[in-house]
Structures are given as C-alpha cells and as structure tokens.
Amino acid sequence: MQSRFLTYLFRRVLQAVPLLLLVVVITFLLVHAAPGDPVDVLSGQMETAPEYREQLRREFGLDRPLYVQLGRYVAKVTSLDLGYSLRYRVDVFDLIMSRLPATLLLMGTSLVLSSAIGILLGAFAARHPYSAADNAATLVALAGYSMPVFWLGQLLLLLFALNLGWFPTQGMASLRAPAEGWGRAFDIAHHLALPALTYSVYNLTLIFRLTRARMQETLAEDYITTARAKGVSEGAVVFRHALRNALLPVVTVIGLTFGFMLAGSVLTETVFAWPGLGRLMYEAIMARDYPILMGLFIFISSLVIVANVITDVIYALIDPRVVYK
Amino acid sequence: MIRKTLATVGLVAAFGLAVPAPAAAQPQRGGTLIIGLEGEPGSLVAHLATDTAALMVASNMLSTLFTLNFDFEPVPDLAEKWTQSADGRTYTFQLVRNAKWHDGKPVTARDVEFTFNEVIAKVHPRAASWWPNVEYAKAIDDYTFEIKLKEPYAPFLTVLGYTLGSGTMMLPKHVYQGTDPKTNPANAAPIGSGPFKFKEWVKGSHVELVRNDAYYKPGKPYLDRIIVRFLPDAAARLLAFERGEVDFLHWYIVPHDRVKDLRKDPRFQIVEKGGEAAATNEYLLFNLRNQHLKDVRVRRAIAYALDRSVIQDISLFGEGKPARSFVNSGLRWIFEPSYDVYDGDAKKDLATANKLLDEAGFARGADGTRFSLRVFWASGRDYEGRAAEVIRDQLKQAGIDVKIQVFDRPTFIDRVFRQWDFDLANQLFTTGPDPTISVTPRYHTNQIKKQPFVNGMGYSNPALDKLFDAEFKIVDRKQRADMWRQIQKILMEDLPAVPLFEIPVVNAVSSKFKDVITDPQGYVQSREDAYMVK
Numbered sequence: 015m016q017s018r019f020l021t022y023l024f025r026r027v028l029q030a031v032p033l034l035l036l037v038v039v040i041t042f043l044l045v046h047a048a049p050g051d052p053v054d055v056l057s058g059q060m061e062t063a064p065e066y067r068e069q070l071r072r073e074f075g076l077d078r079p080l081y082v083q084l085g086r087y088v089a090k091v092t093s094l095d096l097g098y099s100l101r102y103r104v105d106v107f108d109l110i111m112s113r114l115p116a117t118l119l120l121m122g123t124s125l126v127l128s129s130a131i132g133i134l135l136g137a138f139a140a141r142h143p144y145s146a147a148d149n150a151a152t153l154v155a156l157a158g159y160s161m162p163v164f165w166l167g168q169l170l171l172l173l174f175a176l177n178l179g180w181f182p183t184q185g186m187a188s189l190r191a192p193a194e195g196w197g198r199a200f201d202i203a204h205h206l207a208l209p210a211l212t213y214s215v216y217n218l219t220l221i222f223r224l225t226r227a228r229m230q231e232t233l234a235e236d237y238i239t240t241a242r243a244k245g246v247s248e249g250a251v252v253f254r255h256a257l258r259n260a261l262l263p264v265v266t267v268i269g270l271t272f273g274f275m276l277a278g279s280v281l282t283e284t285v286f287a288w289p290g291l292g293r294l295m296y297e298a299i300m301a302r303d304y305p306i307l308m309g310l311f312i313f314i315s316s317l318v319i320v321a322n323v324i325t326d327v328i329y330a331l332i333d334p335r336v337v338y339k
Numbered sequence: 340m341i342r343k344t345l346a347t348v349g350l351v352a353a354f355g356l357a358v359p360a361p362a363a364a365q366p367q368r369g370g371t372l373i374i375g376l377e378g379e380p381g382s383l384v385a386h387l388a389t390d391t392a393a394l395m396v397a398s399n400m401l402s403t404l405f406t407l408n409f410d411f412e413p414v415p416d417l418a419e420k421w422t423q424s425a426d427g428r429t430y431t432f433q434l435v436r437n438a439k440w441h442d443g444k445p446v447t448a449r450d451v452e453f454t455f456n457e458v459i460a461k462v463h464p465r466a467a468s469w470w471p472n473v474e475y476a477k478a479i480d481d482y483t484f485e486i487k488l489k490e491p492y493a494p495f496l497t498v499l500g501y502t503l504g505s506g507t508m509m510l511p512k513h514v515y516q517g518t519d520p521k522t523n524p525a526n527a528a529p530i531g532s533g534p535f536k537f538k539e540w541v542k543g544s545h546v547e548l549v550r551n552d553a554y555y556k557p558g559k560p561y562l563d564r565i566i567v568r569f570l571p572d573a574a575a576r577l578l579a580f581e582r583g584e585v586d587f588l589h590w591y592i593v594p595h596d597r598v599k600d601l602r603k604d605p606r607f608q609i610v611e612k613g614g615e616a617a618a619t620n621e622y623l624l625f626n627l628r629n630q631h632l633k634d635v636r637v638r639r640a641i642a643y644a645l646d647r648s649v650i651q652d653i654s655l656f657g658e659g660k661p662a663r664s665f666v667n668s669g670l671r672w673i674f675e676p677s678y679d680v681y682d683g684d685a686k687k688d689l690a691t692a693n694k695l696l697d698e699a700g701f702a703r704g705a706d707g708t709r710f711s712l713r714v715f716w717a718s719g720r721d722y723e724g725r726a727a728e729v730i731r732d733q734l735k736q737a738g739i740d741v742k743i744q745v746f747d748r749p750t751f752i753d754r755v756f757r758q759w760d761f762d763l764a765n766q767l768f769t770t771g772p773d774p775t776i777s778v779t780p781r782y783h784t785n786q787i788k789k790q791p792f793v794n795g796m797g798y799s800n801p802a803l804d805k806l807f808d809a810e811f812k813i814v815d816r817k818q819r820a821d822m823w824r825q826i827q828k829i830l831m832e833d834l835p836a837v838p839l840f841e842i843p844v845v846n847a848v849s850s851k852f853k854d855v856i857t858d859p860q861g862y863v864q865s866r867e868d869a870y871m872v873k
Contacts, residue, residue, distance in 0.1 A: 050749025051757075054791055056381070058389030060504060063467035064790065073521075101381035102542075103522055113543055168574050176578050184579040185544060189566045190371055287570045287579075289543030296571065297379060302749055 018337075019330075023323065030319045034312065038091055041311040042084050045304055052076070052100050052302040074100055087308065096309035101301050106309035110291065116186060117290030119202075120282070121275050123210040128217035129268055136225025137257055143230060152226075155219040163278065167212040167285035174208060181208050184287040209286040213279070217271055224267055228260035235259075262333055269325030273318035370871030371564040372852060375576055375585035377592045379569040382526040383537070383546065385508040386458050389465060391591070394503050394863040396546050396567050400441075401508035401531035404432055404451070404484075407500040409615060409859050411772055417446065417509060417532070418484075427491035427814045428474075434482045438555040440511045441536045448478035453512035455486070458520045463506040468776070469498050493811050493819055494773035501616060501772045503863050534560035534867035545569065554867070561870035580607075586849040589862035590614050593847045595722065596656045606850055613861015614844030618667035618771030621654075621723070622836040623714075623730065624755070624764040627797045631701060631710050632762065638834040640695035642681035643688040644737035650729045651840035654722040659843035665830040666770040666778060666823070667841055669859075672816065673774065673823040678831035679838075692737045701738075709738040714763040716743070717751035723765040726839060730763075756795040767842060768792065772859065774823055775811040782835055783807050798835035 053067050053076070071077040075086065090097055096106040139148040158166075175183040182188065186205050193201045232238065233256050241255050242248075279292030287293075291310065298306035330336045380393035385401060387393070405413040405421070413421070418432040438446035455476040460466050474487040488495065499507050509532065514525050528537050532555070535548035548565040568585060570576040577594060579585045583606070590613070593601075601607045623645075625632045632638060647661040660668075663676035681688065701709040714730060716723040724745060731741040741763070746754065755764045769777045780786050784804050786794040803826060810822040846862065848855050854868040855861075 048750075049753040050747075051753065054749065054752055056388060057464035060389040060465060060792065062389075062464040062790070064788065066464050066467060067790075103381070103526075109542070116543070164572075171575055171578050175582060179582070182584060183575055183582055184570050184584060185568065189373060189545060189547070189568065190584075285572045285575050287544075287568070287572065287575065289541065293543050293571065300378070300748070301381075 026323050026326075030316075033319070034315055035088070037315045038088060038308070038312060039084065042087060042308060043080075045307050045311075046080060046083075048302070050302045052304065055301040055303075056100060091312065096312065097305040099298075099303055099306050101298075101303045101306075106305050109294065109306065110309055110313055113289060113291045113294045116288060117276070117279055117283070117292065119206065120209055120213060120288060120290060121272075121279065123206060124213040124217065125268070125272075125275070127210060128214040128221055131214075132218045132221030133225050133257075133261070133264065136222045137229050137252060137260075139222070139226045140229030140233060140260075141252060148226075151222065155222050158215045158219040159223070161215065163212060163216065163281045164285050166215060167209070167282060170208050170212055171285070181205075183208075186289055209282050209288050212285070213275075213282045216278070217268075217275070220271065221264060221268065224264050225260065228263060229256060232256045232260040258332060262329065265328055265332065266325060269321050269328075272321040273314065276314045276317060366558075366561045366854070366868075366870035367872070368561055368563070368870075370562050370852075371566060372562050372587060372855070372866060372869055372871075373585050374565065374567045374587045374589075375570045375580060375592070376567055376589075377569075377571060377573075377576070379543065383529050383540065384510070384526045385502055385506040386463050386510070386520060387506075387526065389503060389506070391503065391589075391863060395589070396548070397508060397529065397531075398502065398533070398863055398865040399535040399548055399565055399867075400529045400533045400537055401510070402438065402446070402533045403500070403502055403508055405496075405500055406858055406864070407497065407616065407772065407860065409612075411497055411500075411616075411859065413496055413500055414858070417451070428488045430486045430488075430495070431479070432484045432486075434484060435555050436482055438532050439553050440514075440532050441530045441551060442511070442514075443553075444511065444513060446509070446511075446532045447481045448484040449481070450512045451484045451509055452476060452478040453516065454510045455507075458510055458515060459506055462520050465504055465506070469495070469505070491812055491814055493814055493816075494775045497773040498776065501776070501860070503616075503860065504772075504776060534865055535562075535565055538564075543569065556867065560867040562866065565866055580847060580849075583849065586852055587855055588847045590842075590844050590846045591862065593845050595658045595843065595845070598656070598658055598843075598845050598847075601847055608848050608850050610846040610848050610856050610861070611844050613846055613856035613859065613864070614842070615669040615859035616772040617769045617860075617862075618669040618777070619767050619769050619842040620662040620665070620667050621726065621765065621767045621839045621842060622662075623726075623839055624761075624766050624796055624836045625798075625834070626759060626761050626763070626795075627835065628759060629712070629762050631699075631712070634699045635833060636695045636699040637701070638837075639681070640692040640699070640737060641734065641739070642834055642837045643695065644692035644739070645681070645730060645733050645837060645839075646685050646688075647682050647837075647839055649733070650726050653729050654726040655840060655843060658845060659841050662838035662841050664827045665782075665836075665838055666774055666827060669841075670771055670774065673820045673827075675824045675827050678828045680831075681837075689736060696737060696739075703738045707738055708740045711740040711742065712762040713742045713744055714765065715751060715755060715761050716745055716765040717748040718745055719748055720767070723767075726765055752791045756791045756793070757789045759789070759795060759797065765839075766792075774826075778826070779807045779811075782830060794835075796835045798833065800829060800833055803829045803833075 053070050056070055075083060099106055099109055135151055139151050142148055171183050174181050182205050187201050238251060238256055241251050279290055280296050283290045283292035284296050295310050376392050378392050380390055382393055383396045385394055385397045402417045404418040405416050408414050417434055417438055419435050420433040422431050434448055440446060460470045472489050472492055474489050476486045479485050498505050502508055511530055514530050515523055527540060534551055534554050536551045538547040538549050540546045545566050545568045550560060550563050570579060580588055598609055602609050625638055627633050651659055651661045663679040664674060666674055668674045696709055703709050714727050716727050727743045731743060734741050755761045768781055771777055780793050782794055782798055784799040787797055806822055806826050810819055813819045846856055851871055851873060852869055853872055857868045858864050
C-alpha cells in the first residue's frame with residue numbers, strides 16, 4: 015500500500031517536469047512579448063545615451079536574439095539557477111525566499127480562515143435551507159464573491175483603519191516604535207488582520223457556496239435517511255456521515271485555489287503594502303525585470319503542482335475508497 | 340497662524356525668493372521621520388540610475404560637493420569654497436577637513452577624484468551628456484579638487500549640484516576601488532559621509548537610517564532616525580499619512596483632489612516649494628509625422644481650440660496654473676509668458692481655430708468632423724487622463740474627433756518614444772534646473788531618436804538648433820537669458836507640443852516636523868535640517 019503510493023507520487027513528480035519546462039518556455043515568450051524595455055527602468059527617469067543603453071543590454075544579454083536568451087535561460091533553470099534580478103542585481107531565488115514568509119503568513123491565515131468558516135457556514139446553511147439565515151448568508155456570499163479585492167480592501171481600510179482607528183493601514187509591523195518578542199507577534203497579527211480578511215472573502219464565499227450545495231445533495235442521500243432511522247444523533251449525521259462525503263470536491267477546490275491565491279496576492283499585497291511575493295511580482299512587471307518574473311512564474315507553477323499532489327494525498331486520507339496506483 | 344505661514348511659503352515659492360524662513364523655534368534633537376515612497380528603488384546610491392526613489396534615500400547618506408539654493412547658486416556641502424578661472428574652464432574646490440566616512444576613515448580629495456573618474460564617468464546613465472567635455476578631474480592635494488573643462492559650459496555647476504541628473508554623490512575610494520561599481524554590495528548598504536548612516540533595508544517594506552553622530556556640520560542632523568517606507572497603493576498611502584503612520588509624501592504622490600482638505604487640517608502642512616529644480620510642465624505632444632499635425636496651422640488651431648485654464652482646473656482640482664511657455668515659471672531668470680497668444684477670449688479663439696483648420700484644407704464632413712486623432716496617456720498620473728477627456732471635448736468643438744487610449748507606462752513609452760506610433764500624447768517634461776539639460780534635448784533635431792523623453796515628436800527647426808548649439812557656451816547670464824527668450828518664442832510659434840499646465844509643487848508633511856524641505860530639490864534632498872517640534 016505504502017510503496018504503491020510512493021510510486022504514484024514519484025510518477026506525478028516526473029510528469030511535472032515536462033509540464034514545468036513548457037511553463038518556462040511559454041511564460042518566457044509571453045513575458046518578452048510584452049511591450050516595454052527593462053533598460054528604461056534600469057537607467058532611470060531621464061534620457062540616456064544610446065551607447066549606455068547598448069552597454070546595459072550587452073551586460074544582461076538582452077542584445078542576443080530571443081531564442082538564444084531562451085536557450086540560455088532554460089539551461090540555467092535546469093541547473094536550478096533562476097538568475098539575477100536586473101534591477102536589484104541580486105539572486106532571484108534569494109529574493110523570492112526573502113519575500114515568501116510574508117506571503118505564506120498571509121495566505122496560510124486566509125486559507126485556514128476561509129476554509130474553516132466557509133465549511134462551517136456551508137454546513138449550517140445546508141442544514142437549514144432557505145431559512146432567513148441561509149438566505150442572508152447566500153446574499154452576502156454573492157456580494158463577497160463578486161467584489162473586486164482592491165476595492166474591498168480600501169473599504170475595509172476606510173472603515174476599520176481611518177474611521178474606527180482599530181487597525182494600522184500599511185505594512186507588516188510598526189516602524190516608529192518596533193516591539194520585541196510577544197509584542198512583535200501581536201503587532202504583526204494586528205497588521206495582518208485587514209489584509210487577511212480582504213484576502214479571505216473571495217475564498218470564503220467560494221467554499222461556503224460549494225459546501226452548502228454539496229451538503230444539500232448529500233443530506234438528501236438514502237444513507238443519511240438510513241442513519242437517521244438508525245437513531246444516530248443529528249450532530250453525528252451532519253458531521254460524520256454527511257460532511258465527510260460532501261467535503262471531497264471542496265478539498266479539490268481549496269487545493270486548486272492555492273495557485274490562484276498566490277497570483278491573487280498581487281492586489282491584496284499592493285493595497286496593504288504587505289512585503290510579500292505579490293508586491294515583488296507587481297514591481298517586477300512595472301520594471302520589466304524578466305528574471306524575477308520568470309523566477310516567480312516557475313516558483314508558483316511548482317507550488318501549484320506540489321499543492322495538487324498534496325490535495326491528492328488529503329483526498330486519500332478523507333476518502334478510504336480512493337486508492338492510488 | 341498655520342495658514343499665514345503657508346501663505347508665506349507659497350509667496351516664497353511663487354517668486355522664487357531665497358527669503359530665510361520666519362524665525363522659528365530652535366531646532367531640537369530627536370524623533371523619527373517616516374517618508375512614504377510609491378516604489379522601491381533598485382539600489383540606494385546615486386550613480387546607477389536617475390531614480391527619484393533611490394535619490395530620496397541616498398541623499399541622506401551620501402554627501403555632495405555642494406547643493407543648490409532657490410536661485411540655483413551653489414551652497415557649501417563637502418566643498419566649503421570654490422573658484423572659477425577667468426576663462427570659465429577650471430573649477431577648484433576646497434574640501435572641509437573634518438568629514439569622515441561612516442566607517443571612520445577621513446574623506447579626502449582622492450575619494451572625490453575616484454568618484455568622478457572611476458564611478459560617475461564610467462557608470463552613470465547620463466555622464467555621456469556632460470563628461471566628454473571634461474578635460475580632467477583630479478585631486479591637487481588631500482583637500483583640493485579640480486575639474487577642467489575643454490570648453491566653457493554655462494550650466495556646469497548646476498549639473499554638479501543637480502544630483503538626480505548627474506549622480507554626483509561622493510563615494511569612498513577604499514570601498515569601491517578594484518570592484519565593479521555596478522555590483523558592489525555597498526550599493527545596497529551605502530557607506531557615505533552624509534548626515535545619516537545606513538541601518539537596514541527590509542526588501543518590500545522599508546529602509547532605516549540612523550543619525551551620524553560624527554557628521555561634519557556641527558549640531559546636524561537633528562533627527563534620530565529616518566525610515567523610508569514603500570507604499571505602492573495611492574489611496575492606502577494617503578490613509579497611512581492621514582493616520583500618522585507616515586510623515587511625509589513628496590509632491591509627485593500627493594493626490595491633487597485632497598490638497599484642499601489637507602490644507603485645512605492642522606495636523607498637516609502643504610509645503611509648496613522643493614520642486615523648482617524639476618520645474619515640470621505637462622504637455623500635449625504632437626506627432627509631426629501625422630498628415631494633419633505636420634501642418635503648423637493645425638497645431639496652432641489645436642492650441643487655440645484648447646482652453647488651458649479649464650484643462651488645468653479640472654485636471655488638477657484647481658491646483659497649479661496653466662503653462663505659458665516651454666519653460667516652467669520656476670526658472671524666473673528666463674521664463675517668458677508673452678509669446679503665448681493662444682489663450683485669450685475662448686469664443687474668439689475657437690473661431691481662429693476653425694479658420695486655421697479651414698485654411699489648412701481640412702473642411703468639416705457631413706457630421707461636422709474634419710479628421711480623427713488618438714490621444715495617448717499612461718496610467719499612473721490621473722490628471723493626464725482627466726486632461727485627455729477635457730481635450731477631447733474641447734477639440735470636438737473645432738471638428739476634431741479625438742479617441743482616448745490609455746496604456747501602462749512601459750507600453751506608452753514604447754508606442755510614443757520608440758515606435759513613434761501616436762498622434763497626441765500627454766506627457767510631462769522637466770524644464771530645470773537648467774534648460775540646457777532639460778529643454779534642449781526635447782526639441783533639438785539631433786534628438787530625434789527612438790529613446791524615451793527626447794524629441795519623439797520629430798520636430799526640427801534649423802534656426803532653433805543654432806540657438807541651442809550656441810547658448811550653453813555663453814557665460815554671461817543676461818545674454819544667455821536673451822537667447823532662451825528667443826528659443827521660447829520660436830517654440831511657441833512652431834508648437835511641437837502644447838504646454839498644458841505646470842505641475843503644482845504640493846508636498847504633504849506632518850505638522851510635527853519643520854524644515855523638511857529647504858532647497859529646490861526638496862523632494863530628493865537630504866533631511867539634515869528637518870526637526871521635530873513636539
């Protein structure tokens with residue numbers, strides 16, 4: 015059983031390699047097809063001599079034909095080297111790693127928050143379909159689902175930061191009077207609240223609606239009727255019999271949203287000046303910093319693949335019927 | 340009281356006078372100034388790029404030879420005295436003797452010599468625009484430094500004082516010697532001789548600087564710390580300022596629609612100076628390759644049809660003023676508004692516009708339209724978008740159909756300055772600190788190049804080129820000013836662009852701080868004079 019699963023895992027990882035290569039080639043071409051020139055940003059805001067621009071181009075290999083640049087890049091990536099940022103002139107991998115913790119903190123908090131609340135609310139709503147509470151929750155969910163993240167973020171800022179003054183508006187920690195130890199942890203949590211909330215809303219509503227729909231279907235199944243007829247307590251019916259079955263597609267969706275969340279962090283992190291990967295990507299796009307952009311795409315693609323594998327594993331844990339070959 | 344002080348500041352800014360600030364309380368030691376920036380710089384030094392964000396941090400750590408006052412005269416920094424030879428070619432600087440690098444070693448003329456010859460000349464993006472005219476730059480002894488030019492160059496001291504454009508901030512020879520000045524790790528953790536020392540750079544978040552207790556100017560600086568935060572979202576950035584999380588937003592990032600409210604709020608002050616060195620105008624650029632726009636009558640007709648007071652009022656929410664020439668009014672010694680004949684009585688102007696367009700042979704079609712033009716703008720400066728809409732409405736009345744297209748900035752630059760694929764474009768140009776540096780490159784025939792912010796319009800006038808080629812060799816300031824008035828006259832007649840409005844200098848500063856801005860490069864200057872009042 016165990017060895018079978020490991021073989022499966024190995025095969026999945028192997029399959030990911032050509033997929034990643036394809037991602038590298040396509041994103042490389044796309045990124046370079048976008049108009050704009052990194053040399054503009056590198057030299058600053060004023061006009062510069064063409065000789066200087068040529069020199070910069072040579073220095074970064076941007077003077078070579080695109081297929082040569084692509085070949086060099088693929089060769090580098092296969093030896094696990096993501097190259098140097100044009101703008102910061104530091105290693106791209108180090109740059110990504112330095113920004114990862116902030117994004118993981120924000121993403122992790124939101125993922126836990128939105129999954130827990132979404133599933134519980136969904137189960138509750140399915141248990142009392144078309145009640146006033148269910149209707150209200152559905153309405154709010156619909157609004158939350160369709161609200162642009164940056165707009166929601168600014169509304170939350172206006173209400174909770176400016177009018178009520180409960181939360182700070184920008185960044186990850188107070189800089190005027192930096193705290194230590196537990197004070198620092200509290201300070202970060204304080205800064206985290208609004209961005210995490212903003213970031214959670216979309217996922218929360220997605221998970222809520224999916225759980226509610228699946229739970230409603232499941233609760234109508236014959237085995238639920240049977241369980242109730244056997245005299246199983248209502249709590250056990252809902253949580254042990256129904257929810258466990260209803261959750262399977264929910265887990266898939268949570269796994270899938272992982273990739274979207276990484277990409278979606280651009281907006282939230284920009285609004286709240288959160289020092290994570292989303293900001294890094296936004297700035298790299300504006301500066302046409304190709305190595306950072308490429309590095310981020312590869313990194314995110316890898317994480318999405320890993321997230322999919324993890325989703326499969328969780329799947330097997332929840333559903334004993336799932337067997338990997 | 341605050342209103343009164345503001346009015347005084349406004350007056351000083353408006354007339355460019357170097358009036359000392361009204362007697363204020365004695366500056367006090369202590370406090371942290373938090374500066375909000377819209378983006379993160381690529382490095383923290385001045386020699387790698389002409390980059391506002393980098394300069395705003397670097398100017399606090401690195402010293403210059405001298406700074407500039409509001410009359411664009413040098414003010415001592417590392418150089419305490421200087422002389423110019425009679426032929427105008429040799430400049431000799433005496434350096435202060437008590438300056439030390441942040442690592443404790445003394446600052447000498449050898450460092451200055453090294454910075455000029457080995458760093459700025461070789462690496463700075465704009466060195467090619469002035470360095471070829473330098474015959475030599477050398478240390479005469481430990482505290483004397485000399486530069487000799489091949490030909491007299493009137494704006495030379497202004498170039499050296501204008502650090503954003505020339506990158507002339509001094510670096511330690513012992514740190515940079517034998518290394519590549521582009522990749523030296525000190526570029527991200529500078530060792531300077533300025534009022535503040537580097538502490539840390541948390542990527543994506545902020546840079547922290549601390550007071551340099553060994554600074555060579557006695558008593559300075561006053562602040563204990565400076566923190567520069569990177570806050571990319573405009574609305575959230577302003578919220579952070581209003582909540583007191585940030586103390587200073589420079590004039591590029593203060594939203595004009597909020598200036599009125601901020602002025603009324605006693606917690607804040609709007610400082611209307613510190614942008615004179617940039618002296619920035621907004622323009623409507625013409626592509627002179629366009630079959631309609633290549634006719635000067637069409638360009639003049641457009642200038643007549645536009646009501647720039649309305650454009651300025653709507654675009655900037657009443658801040659700033661219409662631009663009346665191809666140099667900004669901040670350059671008082673040459674600014675000449677009288678050649679602007681296009682903005683009189685709106686009705687009469689529209690009649691003139693229609694007449695000119697008829698004469699040019701572009702009669703109105705059945706639907707009242709003569710021809711169509713596209714106007715481009717780049718997202719980021721909202722006022723350019725608002726201006727585009729007013730322009731569309733105003734030109735419609737003259738029978739010109741205008742379509743607005745917006746791009747992200749790199750794409751905009753590509754379309755306008757490299758592909759030359761545009762009709763009209765909203766773009767700002769600096770005109771200071773010296774017009775030779777900032778005006779000539781936009782309109783000289785030899786600047787028709789596929790490069791950002793030069794003559795993308797494709798405009799050429801040999802008579803004007805001749806003036807451009809002669810004026811910077813004239814050392815006599817009056818004579819030079821006369822030539823610059825002639826240049827403005829020709830430009831206002833030929834109209835390679837329409838000067839729309841002057842970008843208002845409105846820095847937002849917390850009322851807790853004083854003297855945050857003290858010179859014409861106020862947005863990028865060092866904060867050694869800034870102090871906290873409570």
